[in-house]
Amino acid sequence: MFKRITLQFENQVARVTLNRADKHNALDMLMFTELAAAQKVIKRDRHCRAVIIDANGDDFCSGLDIKSVLTDRLAGLKLLWKWHPWQPNLAQQVSVGWRTMPIPVIAVIQGRCWGGGLQIALGCDFRFTTPSADFSVMETRWGLIPDMGGNRALMELSRRDIAMKLAMSADTFDANEALRFGVITEIHDEPLAAAKAFIDSLCQRSPDAISAIKTLYQKHWLSPLPRILRRETWYQWRILLSRNQSIAVAKQKGKDKSYQRRQSW
Amino acid sequence: MFKRITLQFENQVARVTLNRADKHNALDMLMFTELAAAQKVIKRDRHCRAVIIDANGDDFCSGLDIKSVLTDRLAGLKLLWKWHPWQPNLAQQVSVGWRTMPIPVIAVIQGRCWGGGLQIALGCDFRFTTPSADFSVMETRWGLIPDMGGNRALMELSRRDIAMKLAMSADTFDANEALRFGVITEIHDEPLAAAKAFIDSLCQRSPDAISAIKTLYQKHWLSPLPRILRRETWYQWRILLSRNQSIAVAKQKGKDKSYQRRQSW
Amino acid sequence: MFKRITLQFENQVARVTLNRADKHNALDMLMFTELAAAQKVIKRDRHCRAVIIDANGDDFCSGLDIKSVLTDRLAGLKLLWKWHPWQPNLAQQVSVGWRTMPIPVIAVIQGRCWGGGLQIALGCDFRFTTPSADFSVMETRWGLIPDMGGNRALMELSRRDIAMKLAMSADTFDANEALRFGVITEIHDEPLAAAKAFIDSLCQRSPDAISAIKTLYQKHWLSPLPRILRRETWYQWRILLSRNQSIAVAKQKGKDKSYQRRQSW
Structure with a gap:
């Protein structure tokens, strides 16, 4: 190709x-x-x-x-x-x-x-x-x-x-x-x-957490504090409502689980 | 408590x-x-x-x-x-x-x-x-x-x-x-x-100067030059019109004076 | 004076x-x-x-x-x-x-x-x-x-x-x-x-390229990516249409040429 x-x-x-x-x-x-x-x-x-x-x-x-x-x-x-x-x-x-x-x-x-x-x-x-x-x-x-x-x-x-x-x-x-x-x-x-x-090592972490962090640091490097506070909380809610967060907790506790595909970030 | x-x-x-x-x-x-x-x-x-x-x-x-x-x-x-x-x-x-x-x-x-x-x-x-x-x-x-x-x-x-x-x-x-x-x-x-x-060492300085600097660096880290120029001058005027600035000068000259409480920043 | x-x-x-x-x-x-x-x-x-x-x-x-x-x-x-x-x-x-x-x-x-x-x-x-x-x-x-x-x-x-x-x-x-x-x-x-x-060493470079870089880094340090992309391209077009860019190429190839005065940046 x-x-x-x-x-x-x-x-x-x-x-x-x-x-x-x-x-x-x-x-x-x-x-x-x-x-x-x-x-x-x-x-x-x-x-x-x-x-x-x-x-x-x-x-x-x-x-x-x-x-x-x-x-x-x-x-x-x-x-x-x-x-x-x-x-x-x-x-x-x-x-x-x-x-x-x-x-x-x-x-x-x-x-x-x-x-x-x-x-x-x-x-x-x-x-x-x-x-x-x-x-x-x-x-x-x-x-x-x-x-x-x-x-x-x-x-x-x-x-x-x-x-x-x-x-x-x-x-x-x-x-x-x-x-x-x-x-x-x-x-x-x-x-x-x-x-x-x-x-x-990054693949041990939830793909949604990794994507949220990249998006925060790439898009909001120049955002003032109030916008950062808004983004952080919004991303965290999206993560808390996703399956991958509980999979991450299970993996951290030693269980053998696989992450689902990431949300759209 | x-x-x-x-x-x-x-x-x-x-x-x-x-x-x-x-x-x-x-x-x-x-x-x-x-x-x-x-x-x-x-x-x-x-x-x-x-x-x-x-x-x-x-x-x-x-x-x-x-x-x-x-x-x-x-x-x-x-x-x-x-x-x-x-x-x-x-x-x-x-x-x-x-x-x-x-x-x-x-x-x-x-x-x-x-x-x-x-x-x-x-x-x-x-x-x-x-x-x-x-x-x-x-x-x-x-x-x-x-x-x-x-x-x-x-x-x-x-x-x-x-x-x-x-x-x-x-x-x-x-x-x-x-x-x-x-x-x-x-x-x-x-x-x-x-x-x-x-x-x-910071307490030797005027509380208003210290507060103005913190406010400038915390609130205006992402402010473009014209806004910085405005803030600097505005804060300096407030400081020049305050008692603590002349107390700082007196202290620097070796006099034993105490600062007043800071303005609201 | x-x-x-x-x-x-x-x-x-x-x-x-x-x-x-x-x-x-x-x-x-x-x-x-x-x-x-x-x-x-x-x-x-x-x-x-x-x-x-x-x-x-x-x-x-x-x-x-x-x-x-x-x-x-x-x-x-x-x-x-x-x-x-x-x-x-x-x-x-x-x-x-x-x-x-x-x-x-x-x-x-x-x-x-x-x-x-x-x-x-x-x-x-x-x-x-x-x-x-x-x-x-x-x-x-x-x-x-x-x-x-x-x-x-x-x-x-x-x-x-x-x-x-x-x-x-x-x-x-x-x-x-x-x-x-x-x-x-x-x-x-x-x-x-x-x-x-x-x-x-800087004088070997085109005065317009040098001025464009300074302007970009001084004025746009806090500009988000889309504005940087716009400025970069706009400055590059201005440079490509100027005489000094081809003079820079000639100098790089070993020819003895002098730059013209810079544009207004």
Whole structure:
């Protein structure tokens, strides 16, 4: 079905793998459209508990495949086009689409994570990387600005001076700096194994509780206290009236039960 | 007056002590209502300069006393009930009630600080802990989400990925991790002594300046620059027209003067 | 032209130097008005790429020259006066004026950076300091609150508990603490040289990309995702239709070209 990526489901966990290793997984039009299509498939499956995004080859993603996009003028237009200013265009969708999905999404990063690649990683909830991974907000090297939605995430993960410095300078930085800057979540020698172990532990929890927490932190990061109080209580009522909460209690007491599919969050 | 807590006033500082050491200070209905009642008493006293919240026994608070709340079905309803969605219910009140009090509130934490206990601590302005204290956002273990208002604080203290990880996983973490995550303010071998010394230093400052700063940082963390500019100037005018500002100048010049009670902030 | 400061332009970089070393560069009325005047000169020059703010003598700025402001009662009124509550008064202008300027502004700090001096530094985008620099939010020592607009920056650079502690206590803190608290960006033995090198690297980038990024991070730090998506795309279109973007591509390919003056951001 897909040429630039692979999509697999295993134990209710979706795994999206960038599959263009010979080109450092650079983003061409086909990869953009396939990523957006994969998001739709995953979002529709309310049994799916989490997503891993990783990459074949030495690099996570070296950014936009400038040549391929420049050759096809219409492609550039397709990437940036939007019907409503406040909706994501295709370039933004492949990043923020992970953010608006009500299940945890983990990027597993090795090698270069540059430009559009970093934007995709910033759209995920968690970023696990190898110690030798290498990062850059690349866009200003081409006279452009980062415009794939990752700026919102950077504002929630880092300080204003650091975020501006990274975006303005387009300098590369290593995994330790990235951790200090807030750009990545954790460094592991085997980030894929660490991501799987983390997802295993989350799968012990009720899918509705996990989805409610993600929705709260993604949609209401900027909501004032009264709105948070309202959301917390509303979500808790929905959870209390669901089957999955009592299943969670039973599991906590050592019983062997399986969760039902999550509500729509 | 109180059974589950004690409330003392000394040198214009209120001290609320969780007093159910045999149950690890777990929160039952009586403790909820007594904490809310203590907040009212403290808030009414405009001479009071600061609040310390600590706990008798080995643990700060192990969270909700599930058994006691489950036995009394009506209790659970009372905890969650609210007349207006955006107002705090009783469970939220015992956390965010400290936040909306216009004086500094310091949690002094030892041992376990789990679930509802952590939510109460997050409602305070500062968290001083022993090196061996132990933390967990506990709620997802019971299929629930943290719903006592502490999420707003976590968003102001930590990064989005860390905050989500703590809330989703319900893992325990130690004092050093808590410091790194932004969940606690300072680690001390004697956190109560450190809290008292900190409050002593704040009491050298004008109560109106302290209250104005707390109000600015609690209510306007999410206000855009023009609103901040308006608030800053408005508060400064109120302060300049008050007696306490000139008393502060006199004290700074070495004169022995006492502050008047604070304005209403 | 100026008595309390000097203003020089070199290679399209403006340098504002506080020039009252005998008084530790304390802020009197003349320095306030001269700083505001310098901001106007710099803002008008759309060829200017960046601003450095530094200080002659041992200290960056020891804060308000209380004596000079108290002697002249009208001066105090002039500092605080504003026609519209949400607009900056003169005291706020000398801090937030740097923030609303669409080019990078770097404070180069040595010695004391106290009170109003720290507020000016917080209005800059980046703060480079010597290892021995010394900081304090000084205002509560005089019964006042920090009211020059720096609170907004502190909220974007630090955690709520740390920010409140610094503002309430008026304690001094050294460069290492300041770095840990998020108050400064980088420590250098030669911060002026480091600032110049950083600006040199930014000058390789298109002035429109740099200005768009600053505007995005300054104006939209609190904007929800849909507004960020709209701004990103709108700015990118403006950039794509400008000459400077293709000049950036040419420079990246090794050609020797010069940027045109920036658009109005």
